[in-house]
Amino acid sequence: MHLLSFVLDIDMAKVGYIFKANSYDEYDADKEWMCQYGCVQVIEELVQHETLRPRWKQLMSNLERGDELVVSKFSNAVRGLRELAALIELCRIKVVRIISIHDKIDSRGELFPDTTAAEVLTMFGSLPEEVAVLRKSSDRVIRLQQSISVPVKTNKMMSKNERDKIAVDMYNNGYPVNEIMERCNVKSKSTLYQILGKYNVTLSRKPGRVPGNRK
Missing domain, CATH: 3.40.50.1390 (Resolvase, N-terminal catalytic domain)
Structure with a gap:
């Protein structure tokens, strides 16, 4: 034993x-x-x-x-x-x-x-705010690095699979739709929601009318 x-x-x-x-x-x-x-x-x-x-x-x-x-x-x-x-x-x-x-x-x-x-409950209550501050700071660093060292055409060079995975991950983690579109070089909201639908993402925000979904 x-x-x-x-x-x-x-x-x-x-x-x-x-x-x-x-x-x-x-x-x-x-x-x-x-x-x-x-x-x-x-x-x-x-x-x-x-x-x-x-x-x-x-x-x-x-x-x-x-x-x-x-x-x-x-x-x-x-x-x-x-x-x-x-x-x-x-x-x-x-x-x-x-x-x-x-x-x-x-x-x-x-x-x-x-x-x-x-103290444990306080940690739970303050976690969303702390995460938001952390992500805001990190996102600013990423934007600065992209604007300084990465050509603008980089986003256009992403493969569709890479673009789709990034879009899905950003949506699931609460990023604003406009920010997702900019990061993934998606020109319209309908295209973004087609990508999310392709991967069976549960929409947590109102998308407006999605092509193919009619009442």
């Missing part, structure tokens, strides 16, 4: 995740905390990848039963309450321990025993 427990412990991994937002000043300290805690890897997401977060998605798919996930803050890792709920549910199913350094939350209740229920 003890031997089995030992084997299971060997397979468990501690992994850290930091989104390197432009306005986030705690990066070095957080990475040091994660390394001191014993994370075998600290995954860093670049600000240029804020829209799709490919490394976060890969991390979520690679988490296994018994692993430990360490994040700087929940608002640094997820992009809204819906993603936070999905993360909590995934970790519940996979029995993954979640540690948020600055929120002082440990799902096992060991590292931050003094954290109160009121």
Whole structure:
């Protein structure tokens, strides 16, 4: 029995995740905390990848039963309450321990025993605002980089599949329709909603009349 427990412990991994937002000043300290805690890897997401977060998605798919996930803050890792709920549910199913350094939350209740229920509820309440500030700062950096170093024709050079995936991801994460159209070089709202319909996206905003949908 003890031997089995030992084997299971060997397979468990501690992994850290930091989104390197432009306005986030705690990066070095957080990475040091994660390394001191014993994370075998600290995954860093670049600000240029804020829209799709490919490394976060890969991390979520690679988490296994018994692993430990360490994040700087929940608002640094997820992009809204819906993603936070999905993360909590995934970790519940996979029995993954979640540690948020600055929120002082440990799902096992060991590292931050003094954290109160009121503080946890405050974290939930302030998360949308913190995420909005983080995304606004990151989006500004991306716009500056695009205007300085990326030719205007870059968007036109995207393949249709790349354009569609970016449009779907931006819509699902609450970006304004006009901003999605500009980023993906889509000329009309009807074209955008055709793309969303192609990928069976549930529309959370009123699209107006969509071609093919008549009352």
